[in-house]
Each structure stands twice: as structure tokens, then as C-alpha cells.
Amino acid sequence: MSSKRTTIFVCVSCKLAIDGHGNDFEKPGRELAAAVDDHLRGAGASGIEVRPVECLSVCKRACTIAFTGQNKWTYLIGGVDAKTHADEISVTAQRFAASEDGIIPWKERPLFFRKGVIARVPPETYRITEKAE
Amino acid sequence: MSSKRTTIFVCVSCKLAIDGHGNDFEKPGRELAAAVDDHLRGAGASGIEVRPVECLSVCKRACTIAFTGQNKWTYLIGGVDAKTHADEISVTAQRFAASEDGIIPWKERPLFFRKGVIARVPPETYRITEKAE
Numbered sequence: 001m002s003s004k005r006t007t008i009f010v011c012v013s014c015k016l017a018i019d020g021h022g023n024d025f026e027k028p029g030r031e032l033a034a035a036v037d038d039h040l041r042g043a044g045a046s047g048i049e050v051r052p053v054e055c056l057s058v059c060k061r062a063c064t065i066a067f068t069g070q071n072k073w074t075y076l077i078g079g080v081d082a083k084t085h086a087d088e089i090s091v092t093a094q095r096f097a098a099s100e101d102g103i104i105p106w107k108e109r110p111l112f113f114r115k116g117v118i119a120r121v122p123p124e125t126y127r128i129t130e131k132a133e
Numbered sequence: 134m135s136s137k138r139t140t141i142f143v144c145v146s147c148k149l150a151i152d153g154h155g156n157d158f159e160k161p162g163r164e165l166a167a168a169v170d171d172h173l174r175g176a177g178a179s180g181i182e183v184r185p186v187e188c189l190s191v192c193k194r195a196c197t198i199a200f201t202g203q204n205k206w207t208y209l210i211g212g213v214d215a216k217t218h219a220d221e222i223s224v225t226a227q228r229f230a231a232s233e234d235g236i237i238p239w240k241e242r243p244l245f246f247r248k249g250v251i252a253r254v255p256p257e258t259y260r261i262t263e264k265a266e
Contacts, residue, residue: 009255052261057253066254074207076252119209119252120190121199122142128185 006048006069006097008036008089013055014062029063032082032089039090048093058118067093071123072102077116085112139181139202139230141169141222146188147195162196165215165222172223181226191251200226204256205235210249218245 012029019025030052037050058064061078068074075096080089088110095104101123104113145162152158163185170183191197194211201207208229213222221243228237234256239247 007257009259012261051259053255053259054261055253057250064252066252068254068257070257074254076209076254117190119197119199120188121201121207121209121254122186124140124201124203126142126184126186128145128187 006067006072006093008048008050008093009053009056009066009068010036010050011054011056011058011062011064012052014059014064016062028082032063032065032080032086035082035086036089036093039087040093043090043094045090045094045097048097061116061118064118065089067096067102069097069102071125072096072099073123073126074121075102075113076118076120077113078118079116080112088112139200139205139226141181141183141226142186142189142199142201143169143183144187144189144191144195144197145185147192147197149195161215165196165198165213165219168215168219169222169226172220173226176223176227178223178227178230181230194249194251197251198222200229200235202230202235204258205229205232206256206259207254208235208246209251209253210246211251212249213245221245 010029010033014029015025015027017025033050033052040048056064058078063080064078065080066076092113095108096102143162143166147162148158148160150158166183166185173181189197191211196213197211198213199209225246228241229235
């Protein structure tokens with residue numbers, strides 16, 4: 001496993017309507033961050049930090065999280081459910097941390113990840129390959 | 134101006150339909166990257182690099198670009214027009230480079246930026262402030 005540090009940013013500004021009319025809402029980001037942290041501790045994962053952030057500007061796809069790490073692609077994932085996805089986020093973060101470049105093979109990506117990708121950003125070390133030209 | 138390096142990633146995989154039926158398309162990313170680079174050179178901007186990237190996973194909002202820099206928020210912007218936005222992207226990149234944290238004041242953001250934000254990601258140095266709690 002790579003020894004480089006991984007951070008999971010969790011948006012705590014994301015709002016979810018809870019009355020069906022958009023008049024009342026909850027902000028499940030802090031609950032999600034705590035649940036992911038619990039799962040990581042339970043798994044004995046090291047070098048992975050869960051960090052709350054006030055807005056990732058993906059307000060239409062609450063909750064939103066981002067997987068980041070040194071010399072790795074950053075992945076932004078929306079539509080995350082605080083109640084059902086915390087365990088899978090923990091497992092995915094460990095796969096992300098273990099990867100060389102942050103790119104997790106498709107078959108190892110859980111459904112929340114496959115369906116939720118908002119965007120990705122290459123690391124500073126990235127250079128386009130001839131193959132992609 | 135900050136001496137830290139700024140990178141503008143430009144997606145060269147982004148497809149735009151050119152026949153109205155989605156049967157034929159162009160990939161304007163390389164043209165956009167070259168045009169932004171021309172404007173930066175024309176402005177004598179230093180420390181800002183335009184770098185093609187094969188996919189930023191924002192395929193529904195072509196073209197997509199990302200402003201990144203050390204210890205700065207990363208901004209992903211979609212719906213960028215290769216023919217009309219290159220100059221504004223160059224100016225915005227210089228404001229981004231000159232900023233402390235990558236956050237450009239709203240009134241200094243051109244329309245392509247205001248309308249195009251897909252997401253943002255904090256720098257590794259980010260910690261949530263008490264105010265945002």
C-alpha cells in the first residue's frame with residue numbers, strides 16, 4: 001500500500017430536503033463524515049483522513065465527497081447517502097490509498113462511485129500520454 | 134502576485150455535436166488549449182501552464198477545464214467555448230494565480246466562470262473554519 005496520505009473531503013453544506021417540498025431540510029455531511037471515520041477506524045485503516053469542508057459547489061447532488069491524495073487523480077462523487085454508503089466509502093478510500101494514481105479499476109468501484117462521479121482532476125505530476133493523443 | 138505555479142487543465146476528450154443530431158462531432162479541447170496559451174503569452178503571463186488532459190469526467194458540459202495550483206482551491210468549469218472564452222480564461226487564470234487561495238471574488242469572475250462551475254476541491258492545507266461550522 002502506498003504510504004502517501006489520502007484525504008476524503010466531505011461537504012457539510014450539502015442540503016437534502018426532508019419534507020418533499022423543499023421547505024425543510026437536513027445537512028447530513030457531518031453524520032456522513034463521522035460514519036466514514038468510524039468504518040475506517042474499525043478497519044484499522046491508516047493514512048486516511050476524513051475532513052469536513054463547507055462547500056464543494058455541487059449543490060444539486062448532495063451529499064458530495066472528494067477523494068484526494070498526493071500525486072493521485074482527485075475524484076468528486078455526488079449523491080452519497082450518509083446512512084447507507086459510509087462502509088463502501090471507507091472501502092473505496094482504502095483502495096484509492098493503495099492505488100498508484102488514484103484510478104480504481106471499474107470492477108472494484110461500488111455503485112455509489114460508478115453512478116456518482118461529478119468530475120475528476122489529474123495530479124500536478126500528470127502529463128498526457130501518447131496513447132491518449 | 135504569488136510565485137506558485139498555476140495549471141489550467143483542458144479536456145481534449147470533450148465532444149461537441151456539430152450536426153444537431155449527435156451523429157457528427159468535434160473535439161475543440163486542443164484548439165481551446167492553444168488559444169488560451171496564445172492569450173497568456175500575449176499578456177506576458179508567467180508561471181501559468183496550459184496542459185491537455187484526456188478526460189475530466191464532465192462529458193455533459195463540454196468543454197471542461199480546471200484551474201489548479203499549489204495550496205489553492207481547484208475549480209472545475211464546464212461549458213467553455215473554444216472560440217469565445219479563451220481570452221477570459223487567460224485573464225481568469227492570472228487572477229487565480231495572483232490569489233492567495235484560488236478563490237476569485239465574485240465580481241471579478243467572468244460569466245463563463247459564474248455559470249460554469251462544476252465543482253471545487255480544497256487544497257491539502259485546507260481546514261474548515263469555525264465560522265463555517
